[in-house]
Amino acid sequence: MKCGVVVFPGSNCDHDAYHVLEQVMELEVEFLWHDQDHLNGCDLVVLPGGFAYGDYLRAGALAALSPVMGAVKRHGQAGGWVLGICNGFQMLLESGMLPGAMRLNRSLRFECRDVWLRVERSDLGFTSDYEAGQLIRVPIAHAEGNYIDSDSALDELEENRQVVFRYVAPDGSDSDEANINGSARAIAGIVNKQGNVLGMMPHPERCSEEILGNSDGLPLFRSLLRASREAMRMAQ
């Protein structure tokens, strides 16, 4: 699997995603520049966290209009893997690749801490190394992660099983207190209907090594590698 990490001016988790893919997963990985209109044949595209173009106007709004996003959209429509983390998730929303929008956290402050997530489904290319219902601990670091959409759109997300990660209490129960940013239905991450474009606010790349005290994010990358290998086998 060839991976590309897009670098926008203001991206700041690009090196972190690159590090996990290259050093931990031992995959072929390269940086993609924001003003290129192709993806150099990458199978997985990561839209990293940060403050692309300063997040001026709205988080992810300007990035959604950059040349590279046209290529990312085409890649996603063709069934290619796209993973948007934090600012990358915001870009997926702003570009219409995923439904919904972000508001400021309900605390109106930047929140950096570990949160507990429930993995809602394990039948995706992103989550097959998790168990459905599994609890994982993942760091968040954002000011605008309060997911919102209309009730009917949220119902549709649920019906289509597009909610992949939800904020929960450490014991796995639903809890308003644990829904740290106030997201609708405690949504932390969603996938498109086809299951190949995932956006999530928590940072799996920050918890994929034991030395950092937490490797709960690693199965996500392992799942992707497995899915990619299976797809290649099918193609042959």
Next chain:
Amino acid sequence: MSAEAEPNVDLELARAHGLTDEEYEDLIGFLGREPSYTELGITSALWSEHCSYKSSKVYLREFPTTGPRVLQGPGENAGAVDVGHGWAAVFKMESHNHPSYIEPYQGAATGVGGILRDVFTMGARPIACMDSLRFGAIDAPRMRHLVDGVVRGIGDYGNCVGIPTVGGETGFHPAYNGNILVNAFALGIARHEDIFLGLASGIGNPILYVGSRTGRDGIHGATMASESFDSESEAKLPTVQVGDPFTEKVLLEACLDAMGTGAIVGIQDMGAAGLTSSAFEMADRSGTGVRMDLDRVPLREEGLIPYEMMLSESQERMVIVAEAGREQEVIQVFERWGLAVTEIGEVTNTKHAVITHQGQVVADMPISPLVNEAPMYERPVAVPDDLAQRQEAPEVPVPEDAGTALEALLSAPGLASSEWIWRQYDHTVRTNTVIGPGGDAAVLRLKQTPSALALTSDVNPVYCSLDPRRGGAQAVVEAVRNLACVGAEPVGLTDCLNFGNPENPEISWQFRECVRGMAEACSVLGVPVVSGNVSFYNETEGSSVLPTPTVAMVGLIARLGDPPRSHFSQPGDRVILFGSDAGEFGGSAYLRHVHGLERGRPPAVDLASEAALSALLCELADRGMLHAAHDLSEGGLAVALAEATFGRGIGASVDVGYTAETLFSESQARALVAVAPEEAEAVLRAAAQRGVPAHDIGETGGADLVISFDGGELRRSVDSLHETWSTALPRALGM
């Protein structure tokens, strides 16, 4: 505005610029004539206390600044030390006190921006920040606004640039009501061979201007930082700079990329005193001259006069000297990042700075005299009149109930959990954070090496006020001890020396004594001072802040295993107390927060005991024997034990032969560790070999903290203590 509209320069105008009559005479002597308006402005900035260190230099020489690891000592944008495997740790701390008091959000934000630029101009990639903050009494006017603004400013800037804020400290004392302290620290890493210096060498090499355009913001920032506050200070709002972290982030990446081209000779950020200090300092270090054409300086608005261009402190700007003929390589890199590069002049052999504007020479000044023969003062010193009285040992009351006293300490804003603050800072970005904020020291792995760096920042201003020499030494030993608690040996120190008006002999005495205390401790413990900053004139309406020599120290863990945490990690461990108590209460948190007394001499500092304790902790951590290690500081044994129970909610039962009040004594050179029961003997033996007193005082486990002492018992549930400790700060702030 043309030169004709500039004011006439005379002694009165020079005085208004903060020059003394003698300094003005010196300037005329160096120039051989009266200065122009632009030249007077330049001189007032270069000779400001903030830029020239004129009142502090004479004492700063006492610091040890060399050592086998030192690659770059004081005098550059930041210091650098060797941390093995070809890597250098590059770091510095700087104050942004005055701007932060006037406009807390922008003041603190640009403090972070400035210190990051100091580090990446050295060719180092910033990997961590810390912030040492001192606020006034929480219920003082504007204080909640100041706390909130400073925290948001630091967070928004550091979070956006993507540098984790992994540590720091926050203190509260009424002495800071009218003058808060914001000290920002940044650490970067570079390969030895990639370290860049602020040089302007190579006659004929072009001088390039990169980054934001120049506006009128921050003019006389350096001069403001060299004056005391009064009721007119609100009018100084325009001297506060405005930060743009997005530009900083792009500038950071572009600079590091551009340095990789090999076409850059020297680079320096435009910090305090803007273009003036960059141009003069770079040329001075290289023994060259510079010619600059101000018509080429990119401006944010029309009509800036040369005086304003030379003194503007607009943020996110850099000066680069490139190799002649290779400018294009540098320009290409910056353009790729969307940044404009403008050639504004060249390096000359005149040893003069010649500045032109609209075809006229507006300044022609000899560089070396202005930088190196800047005035230096050995200010008169005097022991404060009331010192002896304040040092008198107070009667130490026995607490009516030790548990209630402990709760009072845990809910004091300076001792309570600061999580409300550091949760607003991204502390995990860059994926190096092994131990984040809230412990004794932060630990960052060094990717591609087996090593890690540890960071801490410390000072006890009340100690410094009661005995500046001891207080200065104590700040250093506490930092060394904090590093040792995670198994790190100190490799270097940077400082921010925050004091009142040095023209006041008592303040000058405080400064001299603090520096001497620090210098002695650094010399004995082998910690070089590689960079730092002095901030004088921290006073409002004649009321000075407490002497606050903030120490930030970097340590090295050569082989990173699983470093000890500051909290108990499992039940059934033995709790061992290193060090001995001498019943020392002078300046203690117990006297201040439980009995309202700020009196007595602070605890004695014994450098040999500290060295032995730190060596012991590092040895045991390296042998993997420590499940937890936590130093004893403010609040003594009782507070240290309570803090150790909080991380995982694991209680402890200990028995000490102390009297109730001694639970809160602040004798130095002490630490708590938790070890597996079968290792306890070996730990006690290791302590004995190093001459460190050690006592097995109990075990971890249960839901309560139980301390049996001479004549009673302190028993509280960990949950209730944690609730008190963790909610006190947001509650006090009304957040």
